[in-house]
Amino acid sequence: MSRVLIIGAGGVAGVVVKKCAMLPEYFSEIHLASRTVSKCEKLQQEVGSDRVVGVYSVDADNANEVAELIRKVEPSLVINVALPYQDLPIMDACLETGVHYLDTANYEPKDEAKFEYSWQWAYQERFKEKGIMALLGAGFDPGVTNVYTAYAAKHYFDEIHYLDIVDCNGGDHGQAFATNFNPEINIREITQKGKYWENGEWHETAPISVRKDLDYPNVGVRPSYLLFHEELESLVKHFPTLKRARFWMTFGDAYLNHLRVLEGIGMTSIEPIDFQGQKIAPLEFLKAVLPNPGSLAEGYTGKTCIGTYVTGIKDGKEKTIFIYNNCDHAVCNAEVGAQAVSYTTGVPAMIGASMMLQGHWMKPGVWNMEQFDPDEFMERLNKYGLPWHVVECESPFKE
Numbered sequence: 209m210s211r212v213l214i215i216g217a218g219g220v221a222g223v224v225v226k227k228c229a230m231l232p233e234y235f236s237e238i239h240l241a242s243r244t245v246s247k248c249e250k251l252q253q254e255v256g257s258d259r260v261v262g263v264y265s266v267d268a269d270n271a272n273e274v275a276e277l278i279r280k281v282e283p284s285l286v287i288n289v290a291l292p293y294q295d296l297p298i299m300d301a302c303l304e305t306g307v308h309y310l311d312t313a314n315y316e317p318k319d320e321a322k323f324e325y326s327w328q329w330a331y332q333e334r335f336k337e338k339g340i341m342a343l344l345g346a347g348f349d350p351g352v353t354n355v356y357t358a359y360a361a362k363h364y365f366d367e368i369h370y371l372d373i374v375d376c377n378g379g380d381h382g383q384a385f386a387t388n389f390n391p392e393i394n395i396r397e398i399t400q401k402g403k404y405w406e407n408g409e410w411h412e413t414a415p416i417s418v419r420k421d422l423d424y425p426n427v428g429v430r431p432s433y434l435l436f437h438e439e440l441e442s443l444v445k446h447f448p449t450l451k452r453a454r455f456w457m458t459f460g461d462a463y464l465n466h467l468r469v470l471e472g473i474g475m476t477s478i479e480p481i482d483f484q485g486q487k488i489a490p491l492e493f494l495k496a497v498l499p500n501p502g503s504l505a506e507g508y509t510g511k512t513c514i515g516t517y518v519t520g521i522k523d524g525k526e527k528t529i530f531i532y533n534n535c536d537h538a539v540c541n542a543e544v545g546a547q548a549v550s551y552t553t554g555v556p557a558m559i560g561a562s563m564m565l566q567g568h569w570m571k572p573g574v575w576n577m578e579q580f581d582p583d584e585f586m587e588r589l590n591k592y593g594l595p596w597h598v599v600e601c602e603s604p605f606k607e
């Protein structure tokens with residue numbers, strides 16, 4: 209019996225629910241809970257109550273409430289696709305009830321943007337002692353990019369030295385300004401300082417200040433900016449031969465202009481202000497006026513290209529490979545009614561869950577994706593909608 213409890217009912221959750229529903233051989237029974245139960249009910253109607261058999265309202269900031277729900281549902285695994293703020297209460301509930309855990313983004317305290325694993329790694333011993341497993345960051349980036357790196361290290365190199373993860377959205381949703389996943393989390397991520405790993409230490413850069421024009425397969429040349437992304441932290445820890453590790457994301461000029469104006473007038477701040485007798489974080493308010501990322505799917509055209517450049521040594525010679533996926537917004541919409549950013553996150557979460565439930569990836573403790581053998585996961589990417597390619601190439605990062 210592989211009963212799962214999915215928490216969250218937003219853009220990514222919609223994809224996880226629909227992909228899990230297509231695979232009764234992995235997920236015999238699906239239960240869905242979120243803050244707003246009507247969103248769970250809508251998803252249940254879409255996939256059928258024979259696949260999503262129970263829907264519930266839960267405040268996942270409250271570990272006791274989640275634990276109570278887990279006791280009622282008795283799942284083998286909780287798939288957390290709510291927001292990063294809920295990671296620790298849900299992990300606490302899993303510990304209390306002895307149930308496995310998976311998420312797609314590292315824990316974030318509401319009042320400071322950190323993007324680090326320290327809080328969740330601190331659960332390692334407790335998860336081990338309880339005999340349960342947590343799989344962290346099982347989306348695309350983090351997630352697939354970690355597995356790409358492990359796959360490169362296993363099959364293509366004796367030692368890996370340079371890593372550049374590149375994330376391009378070459379799509380067009382026709383909106384003046386919108387984010388492709390939860391706006392609050394996305395804008396927190398982009399407006400923080402850039403950070404990369406080189407020669408054994410972290411180096412900081414001003415936000416969106418380092419640019420490189422990169423040529424993405426099936427998309428073309430796009431301005432790409434150095435950002436900090438959480439998988440860098442786990443990858444440099446687990447691949448200590450890395451001399452440098454960086455992350456790049458594409459942004460168009462119009463997007464950056466909007467972002468600069470919003471930042472300039474304080475709308476991206478997470479510091480609560482007094483508004484009509486209420487405390488409100490400007491970024492939370494901004495989220496309320498921006499388009500819901502889930503609503504972008506209809507009419508979204510173009511492709512994403514996310515991948516990992518790895519340079520290292522094989523048989524005494526230096527070489528570079530690029531492992532990547534292209535994902536087409538319209539194709540995702542036709543399949544599951546979602547845009548490609550939700551799709552590229554939801555599919556790996558489903559695959560990660562299947563890997564755990566079937567015992568391919570199962571050991572007590574708290575783990576990042578690159579700590580497991582990548583081969584079966586890579587096969588499932590091809591099988592379930594995110595085919596990948598490997599090319600040997602000149603590194604575009606040789607300065």
Ligand code: NDP
Nearest residue numbers: 216217218219220243244268290313347348349350389390
């Ligand atoms: P959405 O904002 O669309 O959905 C979040 C969902 O979580 C909503 O249904 C929301 O409920 C629910 N939720 C929020 N707070 C609570 C709470 N306290 N209790 C219960 N449910 C709650 O976000 P996305 O679907 O875009 O993103 C989901 C996750 O995926 C995020 O953690 C994001 O960082 C991560 N992500 C990871 C990526 C990767 O590649 N690794 C890429 C993109 C996203 P309500 O509907 O009531 O607001």
